[in-house]
Amino acid sequence: MDLKIKIGKLKLENPVILASGTAGFGKEMKDFIDINKLGAIVTKTITLNKRKGNPPPRVIETPGGLLNSIGLDNGGLKDFMFEKISFLENLKIPVIVSIAGDTIDEFVELARELSKARCIRAIEINLSCPNIRHKNTKFPLLAQDRRAVEKIISRLRKTTTNTLIAKLSPNVADIKEIAKAAEHAGADAISLINTYPGMLVDINTMKPKLGGVTGGLSGPSVKPLALKCVRDAYNAVNIPVIGMGGIMDARDAVEFFICGASAIQIGTANFVNPGVSLEILEGIKEYLKKKKIKAIKNLIGKLKI
Numbered sequence: 001m002d003l004k005i006k007i008g009k010l011k012l013e014n015p016v017i018l019a020s021g022t023a024g025f026g027k028e029m030k031d032f033i034d035i036n037k038l039g040a041i042v043t044k045t046i047t048l049n050k051r052k053g054n055p056p057p058r059v060i061e062t063p064g065g066l067l068n069s070i071g072l073d074n075g076g077l078k079d080f081m082f083e084k085i086s087f088l089e090n091l092k093i094p095v096i097v098s099i100a101g102d103t104i105d106e107f108v109e110l111a112r113e114l115s116k117a118r119c120i121r122a123i124e125i126n127l128s129c130p131n132i133r134h135k136n137t138k139f140p141l142l143a144q145d146r147r148a149v150e151k152i153i154s155r156l157r158k159t160t161t162n163t164l165i166a167k168l169s170p171n172v173a174d175i176k177e178i179a180k181a182a183e184h185a186g187a188d189a190i191s192l193i194n195t196y197p198g199m200l201v202d203i204n205t206m207k208p209k210l211g212g213v214t215g216g217l218s219g220p221s222v223k224p225l226a227l228k229c230v231r232d233a234y235n236a237v238n239i240p241v242i243g244m245g246g247i248m249d250a251r252d253a254v255e256f257f258i259c260g261a262s263a264i265q266i267g268t269a270n271f272v273n274p275g276v277s278l279e280i281l282e283g284i285k286e287y288l289k290k291k292k293i294k295a296i297k298n299l300i301g302k303l304k305i
């Protein structure tokens, strides 16, 4: 059975990837799964400078998933290059580093420095974190501003030959327009969805339940939203679409391939069962076998309407 997939210059042995922010920098997962059996791993988003993130509580369970306002808590580029990278260097699978900047220049500096590291083969550009504000746009999210998306990706395209993946938000009027802008500016792939902005209130104190007031919703409740975004993006662009949002098992994953995802990322499900990504991989193989589909490529975008 052929599970191989190409995303830009990346060659993945299989299409199952750990999503940013839900698997740390790989080391956090090593006691639970053999990471080398996955297709790839995306790191927690890193920024140029250290970020403290938002005040607690930062994560709340909802009936259909999680609401988080981590606020991109991370040790910054130096911490990544001197500390976090050592575990990733020894992995046999492609390492995708997620980056976010307060300005375009910060995105560029991150990409330039990361491109010097041999183990880093791809960059996921986080244009869609609902927990931070960006200086180069009037919109709440970069991924809502077609021009900002174009500007950032074209600058990054000139900076690095690494595979560039644009991570988009479901919280837009027309995902097709944003996906096309990313492709036009030189992105090798689109990944979506990031979390959907939301909030919860404690009725006794009448205060927001999250320390950051609002946060991002993920998990099963966003799956239908994510599937539609994946399908719309798949119909709009000619570059691969990496799908995520509420994938809890192999059946969910297969829905994403049928809607047009070339690969999938597992996020919230890792918190329920850190071994779930490899179980999902096995389930995908079983499905293909049952349906007598020889290659995962033959399942992508096979939605019948």
Ligand SMILES: Cc1cc2nc3c(=O)[nH]c(=O)nc-3n(C[C@H](O)[C@H](O)[C@H](O)COP(=O)(O)O)c2cc1C
Binding pocket: 019, 020, 021, 022, 044, 045, 059, 066, 068, 070, 072, 098, 126, 129, 167, 193, 194, 195, 217, 218, 219, 220, 222, 244, 245, 246, 247, 265, 266, 267, 268, 269
């Ligand atoms: C606790 C938590 C932290 C996250 N941190 C990041 C992050 O740093 N960068 C990023 O691009 N996405 C981040 N995400 C979003 C996920 O990568 C993913 O896009 C989203 O959760 C939807 O997938 P899921 O429903 O499978 O979790 C985070 C999600 C959660 C739940």
